[in-house]
Amino acid sequence: MSTRTYRVTVRGVFDGLDDDQRAALRARSAEHDLITSGFSEQGALAYDAALRAFSHRVVVRVPAGPDEEAEALTAGELSAIDRLGALGVGYRELRVSAVCADDIRIRR
Template identity: 45%
Template sequence: MSTRTFRITVRGVFDGLTAEQRAALLADADAHDVLRAAFTTGGHLSYDIAARTAFTFRFADTGETDEDLLTAAARAEAAAEAWLTGRGYGFKNLRSQAEDLSQAPLGKRQRRGAAGAA
């Protein structure tokens, strides 16, 4: 079996933030800008608290089976929840979406490259 790469996106909404928590998120907003978003094993958080209370964590994981994809998604949700609760941030509507990159359709450039290699 080969190792497959998974991308897991965990979304939610901050809930019941205090003025101090909101100020802390605003102060650290540059590090969590969506333009810096990346799928990482530790998870990358992005948000724009000045515009809305939604946030997104992006996780990268690996596995060999379809069941591993489900496990990776559960692990990502648990990591996001632990990060938020560990800092005392309230949240709601936590949900995840997982993608197995080996099953993702090829983009136009990838199709062209595959056709040229054949």
Template identity: 40%
Template sequence: MGTQHTYRVIVRGTWDGLTEESRTRLLAGKDAHGLASMQFSAEGSLTYDVPLKHFSMRYVVESDAADGPEMAGAIAEDRAETHLRSLGHAHTELRSTVTDMDTMKINRKARR
């Protein structure tokens, strides 16, 4: 096992063919899944818009650095797929954006 890196992954998708039951449950939970709930975690946090068109899920993924960000993205997409399937929410193909927190450069402003 090589060096582990921490990745922040945003998985995005579009709701597609939601049942009336799914729509009702999503709309009932909209306050718990709005902008204020956005956070990165291993379990993921789901946020979505009120017209129920798009959604995103934010994950923290620990993965072998040698596997690169592609593997972290695949892991997060698999987690999202599993979670959404368990809730019975239909969606289209997922896509992800990955940031390697261990190689991210932080620009600090010089003190004056």
């Protein structure tokens, strides 16, 4: 069975950060820059110094089929939830979008 590659973006807002969590996130903010953060299979979390909003960008491969986009959206959201959970930070207002990289045409 063939697979399809999706670029999934999960956007949300940090929620209930305490001073220690804010300090830890700020200490690593250079690794999570909004401008240089790209899509990767392990996912890339990006946020700014204000620590309000964030985005998580991840490459997801799913089996081709009628539910592939829904599967990609779910996988991307779970990836973001896992990443945020590993950091021990709260979040809310998750919004998920996906683009199938296989459908992107490059003009030359």
